[in-house]
Amino acid sequence: MRLRPVLLFCLLATPASAITFQTRLERVEWHVEGDSFECRLIQPIAGFGQGEFVRRAGEQAIFRLHSPQRWLGNGSATLLAAAAPWQPSRSDINLGVVAVGGGEIPFNSSQAQAGRLLSGLLEGRSPVVRHRTLQGGDPLEIRLLPARFAKAYEDYRACTAKLLPVNYDQIRQSQIGFPSGGVTLEEAGRQRLDRLLAYLKADPSVNRVLLDGHSDNSGNRLTNRDLSRRRALAVQEYLLANGISEEQVTLRFHGERYPLVPNSNAANRAKNRRVAIRLEREPVAPTAAAAAVPAS
Numbered sequence: 001m002r003l004r005p006v007l008l009f010c011l012l013a014t015p016a017s018a019i020t021f022q023t024r025l026e027r028v029e030w031h032v033e034g035d036s037f038e039c040r041l042i043q044p045i046a047g048f049g050q051g052e053f054v055r056r057a058g059e060q061a062i063f064r065l066h067s068p069q070r071w072l073g074n075g076s077a078t079l080l081a082a083a084a085p086w087q088p089s090r091s092d093i094n095l096g097v098v099a100v101g102g103g104e105i106p107f108n109s110s111q112a113q114a115g116r117l118l119s120g121l122l123e124g125r126s127p128v129v130r131h132r133t134l135q136g137g138d139p140l141e142i143r144l145l146p147a148r149f150a151k152a153y154e155d156y157r158a159c160t161a162k163l164l165p166v167n168y169d170q171i172r173q174s175q176i177g178f179p180s181g182g183v184t185l186e187e188a189g190r191q192r193l194d195r196l197l198a199y200l201k202a203d204p205s206v207n208r209v210l211l212d213g214h215s216d217n218s219g220n221r222l223t224n225r226d227l228s229r230r231r232a233l234a235v236q237e238y239l240l241a242n243g244i245s246e247e248q249v250t251l252r253f254h255g256e257r258y259p260l261v262p263n264s265n266a267a268n269r270a271k272n273r274r275v276a277i278r279l280e281r282e283p284v285a286p287t288a289a290a291a292a293v294p295a296s
Helices: 003-013 111-122 149-160 187-202 221-241 266-272
Strands: 019-021 031-034 038-045 049-056 062-066 075-082 093-100 126-132 139-143 173-177 208-213 249-253 274-280
Touching (some): 031 149, 038 149, 062 111, 075 111, 111 149, 187 221, 208 221, 221 274
Antiparallel strands (some): 075 126
16 A cells, blocks of 8 residues: 555656647648758647757757747756657657746757757657746646658758858957968968858848958067058958948058967967958948838
8 A cells, every 4th residue: 555655656757747748740740941041940839839950050950949938947958859659679868958948949959969859850759858837847848759850851951051151140250360471361361251251242231341450569560550451451452352342341450559369479479460350230221211201
């Protein structure tokens, strides 16, 4: 008789007793959305929202949930690549925890966790999130199913192949280095600028490019100031020759005044010989016609 409460507790603690969100097998669907900035591989989850694999340009995919209702309580949820019921020889793979917060997107997985979930789906495994509800703390499970995944994954791979090499956060600040006494762009600098130009042409919301020329302290201050000016001009000329309008570019030069690191050795001086590039998004002022208010 004493064993009964223990057995009952174990039964209630199993995933089968949890509040579960899962689309019926015959209704499972995947779809892909995206552009050159981001690709999303999505499965709607009945009654909950959707699970998403999201890959931004220049990054690997992450996995997240999206729900208009806040189901998950704050804390740590467990992420699993669960074996299918028809694969009794397999066990679930515990991928660790994710920190759960508020909002419609309660968490973002790590890139490593998302990669393992994607490979698991190709093996017939299900991404599973186990946590507790916000209200009452009841066990909660959200499960995606691998049905019809292979074709959607092909479409997702095709989308990711068209992503830009970098995203805005990665490209918004960069440095172009110069040799000692040099003011001519080297091949590495041109390649970096080509990558920046590809992003600028894809993202018209970036409408300001700030160039700041710098030098090390090897020469006198007047010489260093002129070197920093000519380096900034070299970068500006390359941008203008490749389609960037002069109105978008702001050019400044500072000589040796703002070193990145102390000019204490040759390696540090090389870091200080640079043009710093910063991209900005500024609101576009409405045209006179758009701003005009029709007379009543």
